[in-house]
Amino acid sequence: MRISRREFLQTSGALCIAFNLSEAKGASPTSTLAPNAFVRIDSSGQVTVIVPYVEMGQGTYTSIPMLIAEELEVALASVRVEHAPASNELYGNPLLGGFQATGNSNAIRGAWIPMRQAGAVARTMLVSAAAEKWGVGAASCRARNGEVIHTPSGRRLKYGALVEAAAKLPVLKPESVALKPHSEFKLIGTPAKRLDLSGKVNGKALYGIDVMIPGMKFAALAISPVLGGKPRSVDESEAKAVPGVRQIVQLSDSVGVVADNTWAAKKGVAALKVEWDEGPNASVSSASILALMQAASEQPGAIARKEGDFKSAFDSAATRFQATYEMPFLAHATMEPMNCTVHVRRDGCDIWTGTQAMTLVQMTAAKIAGLPVDKVVVHNHLIGGGFGRRLEADGVARAVELARQVDAPVKVIYSREDDIQHDMYRPYWYDRVSAGLDAQGKPVAWQHRLTGSSIMARWAPPFFQNGLDPDTIDCAAEPPYAIPHMLVDYVRHEPPGIRTAFWRGVGPTHNVFVVESFIDELASTAKRDPVEYRRALLSANPRAKAVLDLAASKSGWGSALPSGTGRGISLQFAFGSYLSMVAEVEVSRRGEVHVNKVVCALDCGTAVNPDSIRAQMQSGIVLGLSAALREGITLKDGRVQQANFGDYRVLRMYEMPKVEVHLVQSTEAPGGIGETGTSCFTPALTNAIFAATGKRVRKLPVGDQLSV
Numbered sequence: 001m002r003i004s005r006r007e008f009l010q011t012s013g014a015l016c017i018a019f020n021l022s023e024a025k026g027a028s029p030t031s032t033l034a035p036n037a038f039v040r041i042d043s044s045g046q047v048t049v050i051v052p053y054v055e056m057g058q059g060t061y062t063s064i065p066m067l068i069a070e071e072l073e074v075a076l077a078s079v080r081v082e083h084a085p086a087s088n089e090l091y092g093n094p095l096l097g098g099f100q101a102t103g104n105s106n107a108i109r110g111a112w113i114p115m116r117q118a119g120a121v122a123r124t125m126l127v128s129a130a131a132e133k134w135g136v137g138a139a140s141c142r143a144r145n146g147e148v149i150h151t152p153s154g155r156r157l158k159y160g161a162l163v164e165a166a167a168k169l170p171v172l173k174p175e176s177v178a179l180k181p182h183s184e185f186k187l188i189g190t191p192a193k194r195l196d197l198s199g200k201v202n203g204k205a206l207y208g209i210d211v212m213i214p215g216m217k218f219a220a221l222a223i224s225p226v227l228g229g230k231p232r233s234v235d236e237s238e239a240k241a242v243p244g245v246r247q248i249v250q251l252s253d254s255v256g257v258v259a260d261n262t263w264a265a266k267k268g269v270a271a272l273k274v275e276w277d278e279g280p281n282a283s284v285s286s287a288s289i290l291a292l293m294q295a296a297s298e299q300p301g302a303i304a305r306k307e308g309d310f311k312s313a314f315d316s317a318a319t320r321f322q323a324t325y326e327m328p329f330l331a332h333a334t335m336e337p338m339n340c341t342v343h344v345r346r347d348g349c350d351i352w353t354g355t356q357a358m359t360l361v362q363m364t365a366a367k368i369a370g371l372p373v374d375k376v377v378v379h380n381h382l383i384g385g386g387f388g389r390r391l392e393a394d395g396v397a398r399a400v401e402l403a404r405q406v407d408a409p410v411k412v413i414y415s416r417e418d419d420i421q422h423d424m425y426r427p428y429w430y431d432r433v434s435a436g437l438d439a440q441g442k443p444v445a446w447q448h449r450l451t452g453s454s455i456m457a458r459w460a461p462p463f464f465q466n467g468l469d470p471d472t473i474d475c476a477a478e479p480p481y482a483i484p485h486m487l488v489d490y491v492r493h494e495p496p497g498i499r500t501a502f503w504r505g506v507g508p509t510h511n512v513f514v515v516e517s518f519i520d521e522l523a524s525t526a527k528r529d530p531v532e533y534r535r536a537l538l539s540a541n542p543r544a545k546a547v548l549d550l551a552a553s554k555s556g557w558g559s560a561l562p563s564g565t566g567r568g569i570s571l572q573f574a575f576g577s578y579l580s581m582v583a584e585v586e587v588s589r590r591g592e593v594h595v596n597k598v599v600c601a602l603d604c605g606t607a608v609n610p611d612s613i614r615a616q617m618q619s620g621i622v623l624g625l626s627a628a629l630r631e632g633i634t635l636k637d638g639r640v641q642q643a644n645f646g647d648y649r650v651l652r653m654y655e656m657p658k659v660e661v662h663l664v665q666s667t668e669a670p671g672g673i674g675e676t677g678t679s680c681f682t683p684a685l686t687n688a689i690f691a692a693t694g695k696r697v698r699k700l701p702v703g704d705q706l707s708v
Helices: 005-010 060-072 107-134 163-167 197-202 262-271 286-296 310-315 358-369 394-403 416-421 506-525 530-535 542-555 610-629 676-693
Strands: 015-019 037-041 047-051 079-083 141-144 147-150 156-158 217-223 230-235 245-250 254-259 273-277 302-307 319-327 339-345 348-353 376-380 410-413 429-437 443-452 485-492 565-574 577-587 593-603 658-663
Touching (some): 047 060, 060 079, 060 107, 107 141, 107 147, 107 163, 217 245, 217 394, 230 245, 230 254, 245 262, 286 429, 286 443, 310 429, 310 485, 339 394, 348 358, 358 394, 394 410, 429 506, 443 506, 506 530, 506 565, 530 542, 542 577, 542 593, 542 658, 565 676, 610 658
Parallel strands (some): 217 410, 348 376, 593 658
Antiparallel strands (some): 147 156, 217 254, 245 254, 302 485, 339 410, 577 593
8 A cells, every 4th residue: 555644644534734843944945844843633632742852851841832732722731742753854953953852942942933833724724624614714713722613603613523624625834824923822921730740740750760661671880980991801700690680791881780670780780890991091180181271271262253452452451350260070960860771673773761862862873783773763751850961872872782782672770870970071161261441440352262172063063163162152252241342262172081061051051150250350340339330231232131130129139138148140141031140148157158049030032831931940040059069070090089969969958049030021032941040040159159258259169169
C-alpha cells in the first residue's frame, strides 16, 4: 500500500495541523511545508500538542500549550502534551540554527508566533468545516470553548464532530491566518496551573532515572580521575566476586561494572583495582590554569565592539580606574544525576534518557553504535535539572559504548561523585576592565577584555566566527549604558585538563557580574548613588530605566538600614528581557553573609504565564546565590577536588531570602526568563556586600573573603 503521510492523517479521523518555524520567521517559502510542531484533535475532541522543547522544571509543558490553546479557543486543562521525537528537520529550534535543542532561554521566544499560528490555523479550519456543514458564511461563526457556534442561530458543533470534515480541507498557510490581538487574550497573561504538576506530586511522572525495561541490567563506572586518562590495567577478580555482578566492560576512559542492580554495580566498582594512565593532564592545577589565563589576558583579543577612540579618551580622562574580576569553574550538580538506559542491537538502538538536545544524543549514539541515524530511537523523559548539563552527550556516549558489549538493555547511573568530578563545567573567567571618567565622574571611555573558554566553538562551530563566540560576549559587547568610547575584546583560552559547557546562561552569568560590579565601582569613585549613576547612563534605553526605577522603588532604595546591612542593585538586558534586582544583605562580624530580601523588576515583554515567570526568578536566585557564596570547582594533580555536597555546598533552605517579583505590563514579544535571574542576581549580591562592609568582591565565590 502506498499512501502519503498527509493522506494517512486526512483519513484517520484526526485533524493534524503542521507548521514550519523557518517560514514563520519569514524565510523563503518552499513548495512543501515541513512540519515542525503539531496540533492534533481526535474525534472525541481531545487536543494533543506535540512540544519540541523539553520540560526540565521551567514550565515548558504548560506555557507552550497555552499559546496554542489561546488561539484554538480551548481550555488549557483539555490539552494533552506529547514530546516531539528527535528530528532537526521537523523540530529544529529556529533560534539555534535549526538544531533541536532547549536552551538559551528561547523556548517561548521561538514558539511565540509559530505555536499561536498552529492554533489559529486549526481554529480557522474547524470554523470553515462547520460553516460548510451549515451552509452559512464562515464570518457568521465563531469558535469558543472547544466548539463552533453559528452566532445568528445559536447552532453549535463540538470540535470532535468537525475534525473529519476539517481534515479534508486544504491546510492553510500559517501567515494567512490572523492572530488574536493582545486585547482579546483570555489565557495568555493569566496564572495557569502546571499541566505536569499532578504527575510530579503523585510520583507517576517518569524521569530518565526511573526507566525500567524488561531484562534490564544496571551499570556503574570507574572513570579516569584525570581528563584524558585511560585504564592501563584492570584487576577484575574482586569485582567479579561481588554477588550480582555479571560483567566487567573496559571503555576508552573508564571501566564499567554490569550487575543485576545498582547497588551490586557500585560495590563492584569499589572492588575494582584499576591502574590509570593519567595522560598529559596529570599535573594540571587551578593555579597553573589561572597563570595561563592571566598571561593570555595580556594580549589583545578579537574585537567584539569598537566605538570611538578608547585610548585617547582614556588617556585624557580626569580619572582613570581599572579592575580585574575572576569567576570559577562551576559544576551543574543537577538534582537528578546523569543517567542513560541503552539497548544496542544489530539492527537498531533505543535510548531512554532526559536530554536538552535529542538529535545530538541520536547522532552521538549512531556514530558509536555504528548504525544509521534513523536506526537510533531516543525516548526523551522529564529532566530533573538541566541548566545546560543535558545539552551534552558525554554520558550517553559512555552508556552506548558500554551497552554495545552487553546483550541486554543496560542503565548507567552516575553517582553524585561521578556527576561532580566528571561534569562539563561553566568556564573560568578572567576579565580586565578599564574606564576613564570626566570631571563630573561620568564614564567617557570603557574597555572590557574577556579571557576564557569558547563553548560555541566546540558545541556549534558555525556560530564561532572571526574569533568571537556570541554567547561568550553576550552582555559585554552590548551593555545597557551609553558610553561614547568603548572597546570590548575577547581572548579565547581553553584550559588544559578540563571541559567547559553551558551553565544556565554562560555569557551573561559572568559579563553581567563584571559590568554591574564595575559600574558600581565607578559610581563609588564618582561619589554618586549607584541608582542615580546608572539612570544617567540610560537616556536612550527607556525599558531598562523603567525596571531600574521600579526595582529601586519597590525595595525602598535609600531608606535607612541597620549597621552591617546594605542594598546592592544590578541591571541587565539579556535573553531579550530587561531585569533589575536589589539585594538586601546582612554581613555578620565574622563575615557571614545572609541575604534578607531580593526585589526583582522584570520586563520580559508579554508574560505568558506569570506564575512560571515568578518561579523562574526564584529558582534563578537560588542557583545564583548558591554559586556566588560557596560554589567553585578546583583542581590539583589533574583531579577535581570537590566530590559531593559536603565540599560543593549548595544553598540550604534556611538561607533562602524573601523574593518579590514585579512584572512590567507589556505587549512586546516575549523575552527569555529561564536564565535571567541567575545572571542578574550575583552583582546585586556583591554590590550589597560592599554597601554593608565597604569591601569589594571581585573574585567568586565569596567564601571566606569577608572573614576577620
